[in-house]
Amino acid sequence: MDRVLMKGNEALAEGALIGGCVAFFGYPITPSSEIAEYMARKFPLLGGTFVQAESELAAINMVYGGASTGARVMTASSGPGISLKSEGISFIAEAELPCLIVNVSRGGPGLGGIQPAQSDYYQATRGGGHGDYHIIVLAPSSVQEMMDFAITAFDLADKHRTPVMIMAEGTLGQMMEPVEVRPKVTEFVDKPWAIGGCKGRKPNIVNTLHLDPDFLEYRNHVLAQKYASIKAQEPRAENFMTEDADLVVVAFGLMSRIVKKAIIEVRKQGYKVGLIRPITLWPFPAEPISQAAEKAKLFLSVEISMGQMIDDVRLAVNGRAPVEFYGRIGMVPSPEEIGREIMAVAQKEGLK
Amino acid sequence: MDRVLMKGNEALAEGALIGGCVAFFGYPITPSSEIAEYMARKFPLLGGTFVQAESELAAINMVYGGASTGARVMTASSGPGISLKSEGISFIAEAELPCLIVNVSRGGPGLGGIQPAQSDYYQATRGGGHGDYHIIVLAPSSVQEMMDFAITAFDLADKHRTPVMIMAEGTLGQMMEPVEVRPKVTEFVDKPWAIGGCKGRKPNIVNTLHLDPDFLEYRNHVLAQKYASIKAQEPRAENFMTEDADLVVVAFGLMSRIVKKAIIEVRKQGYKVGLIRPITLWPFPAEPISQAAEKAKLFLSVEISMGQMIDDVRLAVNGRAPVEFYGRIGMVPSPEEIGREIMAVAQKEGLK
Amino acid sequence: MSSEQQVLFAGFGGQGVLSMGKFLTHAAMGVGKNVSWLPAYGAEMRGGTANCLVTISDGEIYSPLTENPATAIILNRPSLDRFESKIKPNGTLIMNTSLIDRPPVRKDLCIFQMPVNQIADEHGGSKIANMILLGACIQKMTLVTVEQTLSLFELIFAGKKPGVIDKNKEAFLFGVDYAARNW
Amino acid sequence: MSSEQQVLFAGFGGQGVLSMGKFLTHAAMGVGKNVSWLPAYGAEMRGGTANCLVTISDGEIYSPLTENPATAIILNRPSLDRFESKIKPNGTLIMNTSLIDRPPVRKDLCIFQMPVNQIADEHGGSKIANMILLGACIQKMTLVTVEQTLSLFELIFAGKKPGVIDKNKEAFLFGVDYAARNW
Amino acid sequence: MARGKVSFVEEECKGCELCIHFCPKDVLGLDKSRINSSGYHPVTDLEPDNCTGCGICALMCPDMVIKVERE
Amino acid sequence: MARGKVSFVEEECKGCELCIHFCPKDVLGLDKSRINSSGYHPVTDLEPDNCTGCGICALMCPDMVIKVERE
Amino acid sequence: MKTVAQRPQSLTEVKTHYCPGCTHGIIHRIVAECMDDMNMRENAIGICPVGCAVLAYDYFNFDMLEAAHGRAPAIATGIKRILPDRCIFTYQGDGDLASIGMGEIVHASARSENITVIFVNNSIYGMTGGQMAPTTLLGQVTTTSPYGRKKEDTGFPVRMAELLATNEGSAYISRVAVNNPANVIKAKKSIKKAFQTQMNGLGFSMVEILSTCPTNWGLGPVEALEWLENNMIPYYPLGEFKVKEA
Amino acid sequence: MKTVAQRPQSLTEVKTHYCPGCTHGIIHRIVAECMDDMNMRENAIGICPVGCAVLAYDYFNFDMLEAAHGRAPAIATGIKRILPDRCIFTYQGDGDLASIGMGEIVHASARSENITVIFVNNSIYGMTGGQMAPTTLLGQVTTTSPYGRKKEDTGFPVRMAELLATNEGSAYISRVAVNNPANVIKAKKSIKKAFQTQMNGLGFSMVEILSTCPTNWGLGPVEALEWLENNMIPYYPLGEFKVKEA
């Protein structure tokens, strides 16, 4: 049987290999290090490149170089390391280089802790770096999805010529679940823009400097159009028991699974509760939430943070219903706790 | 007469000195470099510290060290440099160290250009760094305010034990206007938490590591409460001709002055237009906008970006009126252009 | 969902509680169950305490965690102090009396005790202490049978030297036998 | 507001257009006006073109920039090509014919011409070319009087050696005189 | 008779045996009969009379478990 | 008669005079009578007959203005 | 009887989190003893790295800061420029100082920043579970060099003491080890000399200390000391590389 | 008549933005000539810095990338690891390489990354208007050392060639100048040797080139060359500091 018991981080790394990743550039940080370690074990055997960079800055710039050749390359880190990459991510976004950036996230701010968190949501979806750019952000909720989304990420990256981030709570990287190993990806788009020597063609240039204001503005419009088309094509969400829901919980990642368990329990008590789980954090799936707002009387954003995604939920609901918040930090709350919270809010708002 | 013709960057630097800044740690970058250069000229004469750091990373960490002693210290940079500081800013926010960070901003993403922009709005207001933190962000609109806000910034920083950012379009740093030089600040709060040797007291510790999840969560609640009280006390905005306005433009910084000129012109044509100018970008002045939404039929967010502050305008309006957007990049649009745009939107929405 | 069981393993960093959990998870997967293994990672700074939670179910596993595990396998005193109160009402508590110098407070629990360190010191050393205990646990728990588990040793220890595998089997069986005789 | 004037200075990086603008700004402030000086910074990479916009007003200055300056002082051909069309209807154009090899296209403008480089080469060298032109401009413009400006030299050049100041005064007056005679 | 005397903060001992290894007089050893609250067999002085009070054990102890006294 | 011949892409000359300074035969000078579109007096060969075609001027020209030919 | 050895004043009573036999503990003690000997406790400010010593602020009994990974020298600079008379030191691991913190350490030395650096080189990333460091020896197995470090793709271990000694700004640079009593005594002497260099205002000082990581080396504490002696010292020679006199 | 000097194939026809007499232009040309001579144009990949050479991608006539400030060596690493047979070089100023990029350059050298670095040391930040660089000489006036660089608060200029030569990973390290015809010829020889080092797979190579910044030095182009000779060369001796043979 081809179900293998894997750690989330290893499943993600294996998924990247399945997706055709040929180089990993990274700097160790808990709780993401197993991704680098997995690559360090595999690439020497498979003939790819593993480089332990001297820093996250160096790593993201190695990704810039590697991606410029058209190869599928990636890096992985966590909170502080992602902050250090933010200049580089801004450069990569403007240079339109496809690549995979993984944030196995932990609690902040500062050095914070190494326990799971979702408090890098703003950084991931609003561009931690400078300037007008976005990157696609995928939030897996199981070890299987850690693998599957890594594969998807590289396809999306090439399709839209954009960096793609996978953001997962630290727990998801550390826990083990059985995964079905996917077949190797064999079809790739070609990349005439890639550098690699100008034999038989004009030189290619990878650049983000635009001193001429008009051209700089032109470039920003090019990106804006790309982001518009990504918003049109790529938002992904999962609806769970929302048909008849008075109260719609919005939660992503591993957190969303806990909420499901809680919903099943509170429904036994007669609470009409459902879940909308954003799978892409950017582009944010505003549409399903907006639709739910037609019927639902109340929304509850549940996050492992002090409240960040709630901005996007509010923007989607746009005043048609109250949007409440429940959050923890440095731990994934239990289904029992979430169940209690859902019932409390529902009662407060007079639902049941 | 004590009106002096000064460059915005120099006025800001002089303001910092008036505010009691004793050390500047920075790395040159256009269009902010004049701040460092001014300090390099002044401190050797005044007996303060100017250090040209080897990088923005080093600079923000020198600020971390300097601020830990309780001294008023600062750094200044622009787009890419601020991204590089984002890890450090997250640390400083969690360590609750008062300091001033200046972003004389330019167009991005990537290396972009050196022309004015407001496209670091998300980065400034949503925390470019990792974790749940915010910093106070002030947006001056004149050379005089470059000086005045530098003084205010240090007071706010000490009052709330938080980093404060001044974000100004590059043009504001480069242009000259007469400024009234303010009297030197002489009253300072004392800082029992500061490090400096433990003679006669228990050792002080400046730290952001919290391995115990419960304590990490506790710290996040401490910060959240602080942010709540800042939100209650510090939002600042300016209303301009909003009393009878059908259309309320929201714009900040130098941009807001251009809008004023445009409003004066279009009002001559009978358009009832007003301006709300956020002075603090975080905390965002949602209240005045929310009030305006009681009467106004339409909002227009005008930014030198592809549209970032518009999120906060929408959150404040919360569905009570449509919120339109107009933006440029890499240039400050002229009053003539803004006037045309205002009239176009107003007509489209059937206002006059 | 109905048939979902959650087992907590807790002890010192060095006691191999994480691998005990992994082993059980592996075994349960081997017999076709849905499983998840959730470690409290990092928290165990060197010398600190470690624990992991294993969920085994016939249905889809939504939540890999819980406040109240049905079964808790506790290898030291700090862990007992921390987790005793969390165990599900009428749940099962298996404890290592070598490193726990107090009896449990709760009366509703079904309790099994074993001086794991002493026994291990006598039979093959501390390295296999956790396999001995695991044998005993599986003998008592209904999740997977001893036979099934034995048949999966080669798979679970894939890559390990036969010697190592045999040594572990031995310890495992010793534990099974111990539980049969004493629990 | 009514009495608001905006003057554009444009030329090569090295021609001192920015300091011409600063000088005028300073002078206008000296006579109690509200002023702003707005450079097109950086854009002039070495050897490129430079320009700045000066706004002088009796009232509060809302916008330091405009699409259509009332007056444009143009020191080279590329700048003329770029800005001629932008000047306010019936505005003023002052141009350096040494580096502009074509006449203006617009007919509505009030135009003054001066072969600045040649004249400068003859009188004191290229360094003071911009002061000569500035003298001529101020002679023609109504913003500040020649006398007022002269009285502010020491203030504006504060810190500079007297020799330098005199040299600039000379050049300035030469320009004033040139404008009086030729424009 | 012993010229030196060693005493221990048992709870802090991690049983690393560095002190034991470097003691020139083989004074020290782990007490296999006991386990401290961190789960380690703590150090003890098996041959107290041989102790010269040279201080080497304390010099090599990473955990400041040992106090050494001498006449 | 000149053994060498120099020609210039005048528009690219920035009048830095490096070529002039290093020319061993004082062949070169700036043409003060002309200004190129970048506003510089461009280089010219004042003493073409003295040119040996040694190539030093081109070697020191930062702007690749000079082409040198030799018999 | 008089006490010949006991816990120094400059250490708190807190029990460390270090693994059994980890020589971080010895280094903490000798640094603390230097502070006691120099009567400097109330004047001292220490900066911890990100690394296993991240919690050192709980162990040193004077004002302490916790730095972002690799940035301790920049933080020390910020403090020293404002409090020039304090005794300021960073305590950094080899990943912290020689990898991510390379820019900060080289420039602190180039600027002749008047601070002291305690550089604990254990040839590996301890805290994160044994990844390769720039100081990892060729052939050494780590979680990110699972087949042994190879020069073909990772080059050669950096010798920080030698590298920083090339900077004119470096006033005192040495390398010591804590693998036996004699070396521990030498190490303490060198650390004291570094602090004195700072208090004499001579400029940047660093003591590189070869240390063990039994846990990630997969060795017993005693074996680890032997491994250090047989493998690290040959590649990282002990001694003083720069001594600027007052 | 045969042509003895003309624009090399490896340069485009684009007019540079450099100031009159700036020797960046000379360096561009000799790098391009090496590519022509080695018949390497179609195999070359260059990485521009952030600095006055930021626009070099418009001037070199082969595949080019523009790097973030100081990160060119990391980018080169990313490319080289995937395209090991290409001829890859970074072109970096002294602020870019020796200040913000210190970590990346030291580690590219330590890893023995098989790339070539063209390091243009003009002792100042040119592009941003003449601020102090780590390479600025003591006493030199810049906009951030307006009273002359003082060792008391800024330490000493870094000698990158000497510093990197201490890394075993460095295969070829030299310092040259372009202040006169003889030195320009030597500089070109050295650059070619560096490229050959790379093509022979020997590892990291760097040529430090002393260059002028007439604009920010406040000197005429010719005076600037003399200043370089009289002030820079004495502190930055020319020569080869590391030559690994095949």
Ligand SMILES: Cc1ncc(C[n+]2csc(CCOP(=O)(O)OP(=O)(O)O)c2C)c(N)n1
């Ligand atoms: C910016 C950032 N990157 C990475 C990490 C993860 N991290 C923590 S400690 C460490 C390395 C520690 O190794 P070393 O400096 O040698 O100290 P040791 O533990 O060996 O004493 C790393 C990579 C982090 N905390 N922050």
Ligand SMILES: Cc1ncc(C[n+]2csc(CCOP(=O)(O)OP(=O)(O)O)c2C)c(N)n1
């Ligand atoms: C992250 C970042 N910091 C700072 C800058 C601003 N900046 C541009 S070039 C430069 C220094 C250039 O000096 P150098 O590397 O010596 O090159 P040169 O211009 O002298 O040839 C600086 C600080 C930037 N663009 N990006």
Ligand code: SF4
């Ligand atoms: S003091 Fe010396 S003799 Fe006594 S126990 Fe310690 S090491 Fe042994």
Ligand code: SF4
């Ligand atoms: S060295 Fe210290 S910790 Fe180790 S065994 Fe001896 S006393 Fe215990």
Ligand code: SF4
């Ligand atoms: S080729 Fe030689 S002689 Fe001829 S102009 Fe050039 S430098 Fe002078």
Ligand code: SF4
């Ligand atoms: S060196 Fe080149 S640019 Fe300079 S003057 Fe001579 S030809 Fe012109």
Ligand code: SF4
């Ligand atoms: S991991 Fe290594 S360095 Fe860290 S405490 Fe344990 S032994 Fe010491």
Ligand code: SF4
């Ligand atoms: S500023 Fe200096 S380095 Fe830059 S182009 Fe001009 S002369 Fe050359």
Ligand SMILES: [Mg+2]
């Ligand atoms: Mg280490």
Ligand SMILES: [Mg+2]
């Ligand atoms: Mg330079």
